[in-house]
Amino acid sequence: MYCLHLLRCPVCHTAMEREGTILRCAHSHTFDIAKEGYVNLLRKKLAGDTKEMVQARRSFLERGSYQPLADTLNTLVSTYLHEQTSPINVLDAGCGEGYYLGRVQQSLPQQSCLLGLDVAKDAVRMAAKRYPSSSFVVANLKEQLVLADECIHVLLNIFAPRNPVEFARVMVPSGRLIVVIPGVEHMAQLRSTLPLLQIEENKQQHVVEQFAPYFTLLDVVPVSYELDLRGEEVQQLVMMTPNYWHLSDEARMAMNAIQALRTQIAFLCLVFEKKK
Ligand SMILES: [Zn+2]
Incomplete structure (x- = not known):
C-alpha cells in the first residue's frame, strides 16, 4: 500500500496506519491487507461486476482493443503534468481490473502515487496482482x-459511477478530472444486431451539468x-458491460452465433478542472 497516507477509515474517516498485515485507524477500526496487497474498505458487501465480467474485460482490453x-x-495526463513540478497522486474511481491505471503509470514520474478504487473485489484482486506498484482498494x-x-491531482472516471461532491472534496484546487463516457455511435453495428442497452440520450450534457457546481469543463476529446x-x-465486449445483467437467452444465442463483426467504437473524454 504505497498510497496509505491518502486513505481514510471508511467508518470514522481518520487516517490509518499499517501494522503488519492490517490497517488501523485512530479509533482502532481495522482492515486486513490481502496477500495480493489490496485492502477491502467496504462497510457492507455490495454486488459489483462478477468474476466472469472482469475476466471478459481483461481479455478484451489486453488485446489492445481500447488502446486508442x-x-x-x-x-491528457501528460498535458496536465507539464503544469506540475512535483510527483502527483492519481485516482482511478471505478478502476476495474486496472488496465487504464496500468497504462497511465507509464507516463507518470516515479514517486507518483496511483490509486484505484472499485466496488468489485474480483476486479481489485486482479488489478493488485497485475500492477503491484499501484494501490488498489475495494x-x-x-x-x-x-x-x-x-x-x-488527476481523477479518472471511466464508465463508472460518478460522485461529483466527493470527487470535488478529494481533489486539489485546479486538479484534473477526466470522465469517459460512450459516444452516440459506440458499438453501433453491434447495437443494431443485438438488443443491447441503449446509450442515455444527452449523456454528455447530463454529465457536464452534474459536475458544473464544482468543475469547469475544459475540453471534450472524442476517440473514435x-x-x-x-x-x-x-462476446467479451458484451459481457464486460452492464449488458451482462440484461441479456435474454434469445439475445445470448444470437450473440454466440456471430462469427465476426466490424463495429464503431466511440468515446468522449470530458476534461474538467476543479474550481478553486
Ligand atoms: Zn475508524
Missing part, C-alpha cells in the same frame, strides 16, 4: 470516499475508430 482510449488518457464510490481532502471483432471478442 488509453493513449488519449495518457496524453470501496463504494457512491458514498463518502475513503480518501483525505484535497489530495488527488472501427474495430474488427471475432466471435469471442464480440
Whole structure:
C-alpha cells in the first residue's frame, strides 16, 4: 500500500496506519491487507461486476482493443503534468481490473502515487496482482470516499459511477478530472444486431451539468475508430458491460452465433478542472 497516507477509515474517516498485515485507524477500526496487497474498505458487501465480467474485460482490453482510449488518457495526463513540478497522486474511481491505471503509470514520474478504487473485489484482486506498484482498494464510490481532502491531482472516471461532491472534496484546487463516457455511435453495428442497452440520450450534457457546481469543463476529446471483432471478442465486449445483467437467452444465442463483426467504437473524454 504505497498510497496509505491518502486513505481514510471508511467508518470514522481518520487516517490509518499499517501494522503488519492490517490497517488501523485512530479509533482502532481495522482492515486486513490481502496477500495480493489490496485492502477491502467496504462497510457492507455490495454486488459489483462478477468474476466472469472482469475476466471478459481483461481479455478484451489486453488485446489492445481500447488502446486508442488509453493513449488519449495518457496524453491528457501528460498535458496536465507539464503544469506540475512535483510527483502527483492519481485516482482511478471505478478502476476495474486496472488496465487504464496500468497504462497511465507509464507516463507518470516515479514517486507518483496511483490509486484505484472499485466496488468489485474480483476486479481489485486482479488489478493488485497485475500492477503491484499501484494501490488498489475495494470501496463504494457512491458514498463518502475513503480518501483525505484535497489530495488527488488527476481523477479518472471511466464508465463508472460518478460522485461529483466527493470527487470535488478529494481533489486539489485546479486538479484534473477526466470522465469517459460512450459516444452516440459506440458499438453501433453491434447495437443494431443485438438488443443491447441503449446509450442515455444527452449523456454528455447530463454529465457536464452534474459536475458544473464544482468543475469547469475544459475540453471534450472524442476517440473514435472501427474495430474488427471475432466471435469471442464480440462476446467479451458484451459481457464486460452492464449488458451482462440484461441479456435474454434469445439475445445470448444470437450473440454466440456471430462469427465476426466490424463495429464503431466511440468515446468522449470530458476534461474538467476543479474550481478553486
Ligand atoms: Zn475508524
